Amino acid sequence: MVHNKDKARFTEALLQWFAANMRALPWRKDYSPYRVWVSEIMLQQTQMERGVTYFTRWMQRFPDVRSVAEAEEDAILKAWEGLGYYSRARNLHKAAKKIMTEFAGVFPADYDAIRSLPGIGDYTAGAIASIAFQQNYVAVDANVERVFSRLFDIDTPIKQKENIAFVHRTAQELLPDGKARHFNQALMELGALVCSKKARCEQCPVQEWCEAYRLGIPHERPVTAPRKAIVSLEVATGLLEHEGHIFIQKRPEMGVWAGFWEFPGGSVEEGETPEQAICREFMEEMEFDVTPREKIAVVRHGYTTYRVNLHCYLLGLKNGNTAPVLHAATESRWVRFDELDAFTFPAGHRKLIDLLRGGLQWQWLREAG
Ligand code: SF4
Incomplete structure (x- = not known):
């Protein structure tokens, strides 16, 4: 368990691991808000490798917000073809138009303004505010939920309202001031590379704070609700x-x-x-x-x-x-x-x-x- 006195050591271990192990992803080159935004929308429901291919092609076709706003919807859908969940592409298009008309073509830095854009929910707003603008917001995705379900041995379905609230609150408490860009990405990267479905605890930088590891039950976490019938x-x-x-x-x-x-x-x-x-x-x-x-x-x-x-x-x-x-x-x-x-x-x-x-x-x- 991460106690108050341990917070700094925990975040330091995590950030050092991230600095040494982060994948070289195209949106990590300059963290421009436009690129962070597109990557976050594209990666929802999409595997990383596929996301990188589509992202690279998208940036060649639509290098900035203006080019998205001025495109025909058919061209947007064509560039998205094969990624599925097409409302994401339509919302990108609508949001780009809104940025051009209401924010003079400049991606807004204010959290509420980001959150007001079509297709942007709490997670994406937090991800953009922290990763692109270094603001102290958390970004809790499924990877982070899995990591926390194990670190804190959450033994009820992780998607339950109170568990989601707990994960957000705890992530916010652990967030080191001014380091949200790397802290959030480090947690997500840890979930993707080490604390993945099959946990690789022997490689984990935060093993000493992990309750599920101590109990020998990482594979039993997270608890999930029964699946919907096919x-x-x-x-x-x-x-x-x-x-x-x-x-x-x-x-x-x-x-x-x-x-x-x-x-x-x-x-x-x-x-x-x-x-x-x-x-x-x-x-x-x-x-x-x-x-x-x-x-x-x-x-x-x-x-x-x-x-x-x-x-x-x-x-x-x-x-x-x-x-x-x-x-x-x-x-x-x-x-x-x-x-x-x-x-x-x-x-x-x-x-x-x-x-x-x-x-x-x-x-x-x-x-x-
Ligand atoms: S020790 Fe294992 S279960 Fe715990 S956070 Fe690390 S990888 Fe996940």
Whole structure:
């Protein structure tokens, strides 16, 4: 346990370890608020290696707040494609516009102003205020929660309100004045590299203060609440081909995958086959009378607590009518296969495109039009 008299020794051990072991991450070069902000948003729900790749590409495409604010939403979503949780990208876009109009293009340093930006909650505001501006705020992410659950042997679910409050309060008490940038990152880095899911206690700089280590139970911490049940979904989608062109449509600005382009389709209803579902969906959504030519694949993908089986078909028009009546989209196009890359698709549809790109049997489609 870290007692008051030990605080300085604890933080010193942690900071020394961080100085010697921190990873060379691109946003650690200059700690500019813009780069810290983008990295924090990007790394939520994203593995570090992937985050670094996307971050580097993003900075080439959008080097500053202004370039984000002035971009079209389609370009923002395209740069985010594959990272998931797209509301993060939309909020980055909105926040950049707000910084341009309300803060004269300068990233605000004041905690409340940072917190007022779209997509920024307590954690991210604390991370930016401390890491970019060296202010005395804590930044408690899942790594820090895990470290504290072990240091203080928290034996109830870590996400419980009182435990979260305890971790925040304790982190704030331990925070050395003026050293928030490194202290917060050190705790997160410790959770990522040493006090990870499988704790490497033999390498730990704060082992002597760890209650779970003393009791021999790091693997029993953190205590987690029971997981939410996984829901299986059967969905059908169709690649409607006509004279070498494929039909795509843009989803509305509200709801799941808002503003994304897609191959139309929808859930397979009870008593329906996927073929029946796809024909019904094309009639309901575009008033297209289609016929399945062949089944391409069943693409499996997951989002939040859903596991989706996406039944994918190649379709043809029963009559020559290529003009849709749109009931579930804001716009539509007939495009060649090689033009699909210019549009942002949901993960399952992107997998389908990759599959078609690889198969010899789809060469005619890739070269058509
Ligand atoms: S001693 Fe082990 S369990 Fe405790 S903080 Fe260090 S790595 Fe985590």
